[in-house]
Amino acid sequence: MLEAINLHKSYRRDAVSVSVLRGVDLAVREGEFLSVIGASGSGKSTLLHLLGALDTPDTGEVRFEGRRVDTLPARDRERLRNQSVGFVFQFYHLLPELTALENVLMPAMISRGILRWLGTRGAVRKQAMDLLDRVGLSHRLHHRPRELSGGELQRASIARALIMNPKVLLADEPTGNLDEGTGAGILTLLRGLHSDGLTIVMVTHNLELTLSTDRVVRLAAGRVETPSNPSLRLLSPAC
Amino acid sequence: MYKLLLGWRYLKTRYLALVCVISVMLGVATLIVVNGVMAGFQTKLRDRLHGVLADITVEGLEFEGFHNPEAQMARIAASPVGKYVAVMSPTIESPAMLQYQFRGATITKMVKLIGVDAQSRAAIGGFSEYLQDNDGKPRPASFELSDAAKFRLDAFRAPTPPAPLEGLPTGPGEPPAPDNWIHEEKKITGAILGHGLAHFRQPKPDGSSVEVYTAEPGDIVTIVCPGGGKLTPEFDRFAVAGYFRSEMSEYDCGLVFVPFDHLQRLRGMQDRATAIQIKLTDYSKARLVVAELKNIFSPHLYAVQTWEDKQGPVLAAIEIERGILNVLLFLIVGVAGFGILAVFSMIVVEKTRDIGILKALGASNAGVLGIFLGYGLLLGTVGDVLGTGLGLTITSYLNEIEAFLSSLSGQHVFNRQVYNFATIPVDIRVSNVVWVNIGAIAVAAAFSLIPAFKAARMQPVRALRFE
Numbered sequence: 081m082l083e084a085i086n087l088h089k090s091y092r093r094d095a096v097s098v099s100v101l102r103g104v105d106l107a108v109r110e111g112e113f114l115s116v117i118g119a120s121g122s123g124k125s126t127l128l129h130l131l132g133a134l135d136t137p138d139t140g141e142v143r144f145e146g147r148r149v150d151t152l153p154a155r156d157r158e159r160l161r162n163q164s165v166g167f168v169f170q171f172y173h174l175l176p177e178l179t180a181l182e183n184v185l186m187p188a189m190i191s192r193g194i195l196r197w198l199g200t201r202g203a204v205r206k207q208a209m210d211l212l213d214r215v216g217l218s219h220r221l222h223h224r225p226r227e228l229s230g231g232e233l234q235r236a237s238i239a240r241a242l243i244m245n246p247k248v249l250l251a252d253e254p255t256g257n258l259d260e261g262t263g264a265g266i267l268t269l270l271r272g273l274h275s276d277g278l279t280i281v282m283v284t285h286n287l288e289l290t291l292s293t294d295r296v297v298r299l300a301a302g303r304v305e306t307p308s309n310p311s312l313r314l315l316s317p318a319c
Numbered sequence: 320m321y322k323l324l325l326g327w328r329y330l331k332t333r334y335l336a337l338v339c340v341i342s343v344m345l346g347v348a349t350l351i352v353v354n355g356v357m358a359g360f361q362t363k364l365r366d367r368l369h370g371v372l373a374d375i376t377v378e379g380l381e382f383e384g385f386h387n388p389e390a391q392m393a394r395i396a397a398s399p400v401g402k403y404v405a406v407m408s409p410t411i412e413s414p415a416m417l418q419y420q421f422r423g424a425t426i427t428k429m430v431k432l433i434g435v436d437a438q439s440r441a442a443i444g445g446f447s448e449y450l451q452d453n454d455g456k457p458r459p460a461s462f463e464l465s466d467a468a469k470f471r472l473d474a475f476r477a478p479t480p481p482a483p484l485e486g487l488p489t490g491p492g493e494p495p496a497p498d499n500w501i502h503e504e505k506k507i508t509g510a511i512l513g514h515g516l517a518h519f520r521q522p523k524p525d526g527s528s529v530e531v532y533t534a535e536p537g538d539i540v541t542i543v544c545p546g547g548g549k550l551t552p553e554f555d556r557f558a559v560a561g562y563f564r565s566e567m568s569e570y571d572c573g574l575v576f577v578p579f580d581h582l583q584r585l586r587g588m589q590d591r592a593t594a595i596q597i598k599l600t601d602y603s604k605a606r607l608v609v610a611e612l613k614n615i616f617s618p619h620l621y622a623v624q625t626w627e628d629k630q631g632p633v634l635a636a637i638e639i640e641r642g643i644l645n646v647l648l649f650l651i652v653g654v655a656g657f658g659i660l661a662v663f664s665m666i667v668v669e670k671t672r673d674i675g676i677l678k679a680l681g682a683s684n685a686g687v688l689g690i691f692l693g694y695g696l697l698l699g700t701v702g703d704v705l706g707t708g709l710g711l712t713i714t715s716y717l718n719e720i721e722a723f724l725s726s727l728s729g730q731h732v733f734n735r736q737v738y739n740f741a742t743i744p745v746d747i748r749v750s751n752v753v754w755v756n757i758g759a760i761a762v763a764a765a766f767s768l769i770p771a772f773k774a775a776r777m778q779p780v781r782a783l784r785f786e
């Protein structure tokens with residue numbers, strides 16, 4: 081459902097150009113739990129941003145449900161980000177002035193005008209509370225981000241990514257900054273969501289986490305390669 | 320919706336923004352206070368300038384005035400605009416010389432002699448409220464002498480001269496002997512003198528001054544004026560009945576009022592007048608009435624003017640002054656605007672990551688622009704509301720505040736001698752407050768526009784990676 085075809089992306093700073101992605105081809109299948117691994121700086125976040133329509137590639141195509149999205153007008157890309165893709169950031173990225181509940185509600189608020197918001201507020205709030213309950217944060221609804229622990233922040237950010245019922249969840253090292261136990265909890269949560277039919281692409285450093293995903297790909301030298309490491313191959317039976 | 324929520328939260332959590340609120344508040348408060356005081360002074364000055372002038376005057380352009388004022392007034396009353404006319408009063412105006420004796424010296428002054436019908440003139444306004452006796456107490460609008468004045472008049476009156484010798488020819492054109500004016504049967508008419516014509520301020524060694532009356536009620540003054548038809552000198556003696564004190568030196572040092580019918584006889588202007596004073600029921604109809612009266616009274620023979628037409632240049636000068644002051648003061652709000660610009664630019668930089676997050680969640684450029692524009696408007700509005708409150712409070716307690724400051728510094732902040740006002744006049748105009756508010760909010764919005772655009776144009780990924 082989500083396809084990257086021959087993606088190139090380079091960052092230019094002054095005269096120096098850093099070529100990060102050099103022909104990435106990747107196809108994410110509907111209902112799949114895909115994990116992307118790679119060394120630090122290999123361009124995993126860059127790839128995820130391109131897939132989530134946060135950024136545009138230099139060349140190549142990104143297709144979502146068969147439709148090319150990287151060349152869409154800004155308005156359509158905004159709608160795509162808002163409604164079809166859920167994004168979980170490595171550093172949570174919650175808005176510090178808002179409570180956990182308000183942060184979760186934010187995509188819904190963005191998608192609606194003031195009148196429609198006031199009309200549907202009750203239902204959306206209910207949905208947000210259910211989501212926070214599901215991620216185990218129902219006791220922290222009205223806390224500000226700085227009053228929450230890392231794990232709680234990540235749970236809130238997952239709830240936020242789910243509020244618009246997206247078709248795919250893109251998670252950039254969702255456990256990167258968490259201790260093992262908390263990370264495992266997050267992973268259990270993601271697996272639960274996956275078993276409910278959500279397509280998930282997860283970037284991670286942690287090879288152990290890839291054990292419970294359907295498929296693993298590795299980013300190296302600006303390209304996607306199937307892991308050559310036998311142990312990894314063993315770890316990713318679906319590949 | 321999220322724009323409002325975020326704008327509101329930013330306002331509550333950023334103390335830096337308070338600086339903007341306060342600067343807008345101070346600007347708005349200053350504008351309201353200064354405008355209130357300016358308008359107060361303007362209203363007072365307008366009252367003063369209106370002074371002795373009737374709402375509308377119809378003046379004959381001929382030196383000898385116009386015929387039959389009663390009939391002219393009847394024409395006005397019967398005209399379509401007659402219903403707007405409250406009172407009319409005929410007057411005669413003439414240049415004249417005033418002369419009287421004070422401590423053996425002869426005092427002579429150029430004056431404008433006005434013959435008025437005391438009762439109807441009083442109804443026109445700008446006359447009876449300014450009349451006073453030498454003790455400063457108001458006096459009724461009449462030329463009757465008070466008992467004290469009558470006593471003084473009799474006491475100083477020269478004894479009845481012997482009757483002129485019989486047979487002595489008094490040829491035609493030969494002026495009568497002055498003493499013949501005063502004899503028991505001749506009733507002396509009262510005149511009301513401009514206050515400045517009959518007193519002076521005598522400085523004392525300690526720096527203060529005392530008012531000295533040079534012509535007291537009951538004293539006799541001689542007035543010479545040209546006759547109505549030909550330029551023959553006519554003169555008569557009058558007894559001072561009271562003073563006219565409007566605090567406008569132009570009037571107080573130049574006007575002498577005498578009874579209308581007496582001046583008619585003195586100047587040989589039987590059944591004539593030089594002007595008709597008109598008071599309207601509703602001054603807002605003045606333009607309409609003037610236009611209509613100009614149809615009735617030929618512009619070759621009559622001048623029809625409102626009091627504002629007569630005082631046009633002075634009123635225009637005050638208005639211009641107020642306009643310039645407003646422009647200058649609005650610069651204060653402009654300064655507040657630059658404060659907003661600076662603080663907002665900082666906040667936008669500080670909020671770069673949040674902007675990235677919002678964009679990643681699907682917020683459009685217009686949406687992000689809206690947050691910061693809304694934030695600016697919110698700041699402006701809050702500053703506006705506080706400033707309006709502060710400004711109105713200061714204006715309403717201005718005299719108390721002045722008294723307090725004066726007691727602190729031991730000196731009058733507002734010197735009442737200069738303007739002759741008992742209190743600082745203030746006049747708050749709703750339209751003015753509304754304009755100040757609109758202006759301040761517009762400035763707040765305009766200056767938040769640049770940072771808001773900067774925020775709106777940010778690339779989401781770059782903003783997210785911003786450290």
Ligand SMILES: Nc1ncnc2c1ncn2[C@@H]1O[C@H](COP(=O)(O)OP(=O)(O)OP(=O)(O)O)[C@@H](O)[C@H]1O
Binds near residue numbers: 120125784
């Ligand atoms: N805006 C930018 N300007 C210049 N270089 C950039 C920019 N953004 C990223 N890069 C570079 O692109 C490369 C890939 O960055 P990216 O964040 O995608 O790596 P990553 O695989 O996610 O790394 P990590 O595992 O540490 O998160 C890095 O070398 C980084 O320095």
Ligand SMILES: [Mg+2]
Binds near residue numbers: 124125126170252
């Ligand atoms: Mg990364």
